[in-house]
Amino acid sequence: MSLDTLRDEALDLQDDTIALRRRIHERPELGNDLPITRDAVLESLEGLPLDITLHESTSGVAALLTGGRPGPTVLLRGDMDALPLEEATGLDFTSKTDGQMHACGHDTHTAMLSSAAKLLSAHQDEIAGRVLFMFQPGEEGHHGAKYMLEEGLLDVPPLADGTESPVTGAFALHITSTIPTGMVATRGGACMASADQFMIRVHGEGGHASEPFRTIDPVPIACEIVQALQLMVTRRIDVFDPAVVTVGRIQAGTTNNIIPHVAEIEGTIRTVSEATRAKVHDHLRRVASKIAEAHGATAEPEIILGYPVTSNHDQFADFTLDTARDVLGGHNVHRLPNPIMGAEDFSYVLNEIPGTMMFLGGTSPERDVRSAPANHSNLVVFDEDAMPTGVELYAQMALRHLGAE
Known part of the structure; x- marks a missing residue:
């Protein structure tokens, strides 16, 4: 031939x-x-x-x-x-x-x-x-x-x-x-890269927006989690075995004068090794849960596995x-x-x-x-x-x- x-x-x-x-x-x-x-x-x-x-x-x-x-x-x-x-x-x-x-x-x-x-x-x-x-x-x-x-x-x-x-x-x-x-x-x-989806539900206690001290506001807690995830990547993940953690959606509340019960954070995790993939999963769960706990709230991190x-x-x-x-x-x-x-x-x-x-x-x-x-x-x-x-x-x-x- x-x-x-x-x-x-x-x-x-x-x-x-x-x-x-x-x-x-x-x-x-x-x-x-x-x-x-x-x-x-x-x-x-x-x-x-x-x-x-x-x-x-x-x-x-x-x-x-x-x-x-x-x-x-x-x-x-x-x-x-x-x-x-x-x-x-x-x-x-x-x-x-x-x-x-x-x-x-x-x-x-x-x-x-x-x-x-x-x-x-x-x-x-x-x-x-x-x-x-x-x-x-x-x-x-x-x-x-x-x-x-x-x-x-x-x-x-x-x-x-x-x-x-x-x-x-x-x-x-x-x-x-x-x-x-x-x-x-x-x-x-x-x-x-691998591609996984994550969802974090931050559960607080809702109430009137004029009295936040009577509530546990999940919105600023969710914002803190988003910022902490970026810090996690830069300080916990080896730059020569990198990861990308991107939050693509934050959703909470129904109107301007109500503090909601729940805030949701949704995003994607990309890595180029299975070791770093597992590490990011563990870090994300811990960061979300502990930040919420520090403010008297709870967080439910869920990771949906995508492609390796x-x-x-x-x-x-x-x-x-x-x-x-x-x-x-x-x-x-x-x-x-x-x-x-x-x-x-x-x-x-x-x-x-x-x-x-x-x-x-x-x-x-x-x-x-x-x-x-x-x-x-x-x-x-x-x-x-x-x-x-x-x-x-x-x-x-x-x-x-x-x-x-």
């Missing part, structure tokens, strides 16, 4: 890639139940030599391509769900569903993965092993990858001759508007960076100096098998990445010229992992 032809083959598939991307973009769906999107994916895979498993707990699709020679399995992942935003891009294929938009580029991921399945299927006899295409719902906070794993995603059956074909590597792409088209970036180790740290395996990250340099040229490939504090549920996959998430540039050369609307903006526009690069990278990573030269 000549790996040099894959770019041309990806370009030949560009019309299909664009058509599927725009079809999905027009009909975005949220969460783990994506029937319209799944039907579009299945239609795009028709006629390919794939063993397809439809997951039951979600709309996940696992499609397995078995090569002509025995070998291990490599997993390629594309997520499919959208965000609850009202699109304002003005694109010809803008969302037709009110309040829902593919603002994170998952429509491009799905389309690129489908075209990669077509490309690799054309080389089925030359593949030593298997490729597992993971079309995943529910990435935007709904733990779709976790559900697919629990349903047996990695339980790949033996080959026909009884030879085992375990999943030995995983690769995912994520398009981003902060990198120009034609460039990619990743790093070994922590690549993206997305940690790329060092050797696999080096492999993906080297592969990308061969494909794109060294000037288009960058090793990230620091993790990104966003979160990803591909972290669940990387907790099970070695792999890498790589960021794919998605802003056209005519636009300035410094001012281009970011992922999760209802104005974000991703350059479709980036997609052949993504299709080729999916194929290159799979084939090189399986030993093709």
Whole structure:
């Protein structure tokens, strides 16, 4: 097999890639139940030599391509769900569903993965092993990858001759508007942060606003807790193993002359190691409870666990960076100096098998990445010229992992 032809083959598939991307973009769906999107994916895979498993707990699709020679399995992942935003891009294929938009580029991921399945299927006899295409719902906070794993995603059956074909590597792409088209970036180790939600309910004793001495006012206590959480981060957390604690909502009271019974504080915790994640959880609970106690109130801290740290395996990250340099040229490939504090549920996959998430540039050369609307903006526009690069990278990573030269 000549790996040099894959770019041309990806370009030949560009019309299909664009058509599927725009079809999905027009009909975005949220969460783990994506029937319209799944039907579009299945239609795009028709006629390919794939063993397809439809997951039951979600709309996940696992499609397995078995090569002509025995070998291990490599997993390629594309997520499919959208965000609850009202699109304002003005694109010809803008969302037709009110309040829902593919603002994170998952429509491009799905389309690129489908075209990669077509490309690799054309080389089925030359593949030593298997490729597992993971079309995943529910990435935007709904733990779709976790559900697919629990349903047996990695339980790949033996080959026909009884030879085992375990999943030995995983690769995912994520398009981003902060990198120009034609460039990619990743790093070994922590690549993206964990993301947990916290809620602190401060219980006081309400009363008339003119007589605060007859009450236990939870509002200033809540304010003190917010300030103390920031002090906690700067004084209790190692700056070289950082954390971000952000309060996004404070709510209390009903009108100007009533001291409320309860004040609520809600926010997010981001860390890049599981050790610091646990430490922040412990510190937050103690700070909130003890400050409230000092003022005669009580606090109920609740932490809702989100995604773990997305940690790329060092050797696999080096492999993906080297592969990308061969494909794109060294000037288009960058090793990230620091993790990104966003979160990803591909972290669940990387907790099970070695792999890498790589960021794919998605802003056209005519636009300035410094001012281009970011992922999760209802104005974000991703350059479709980036997609052949993504299709080729999916194929290159799979084939090189399986030993093709």
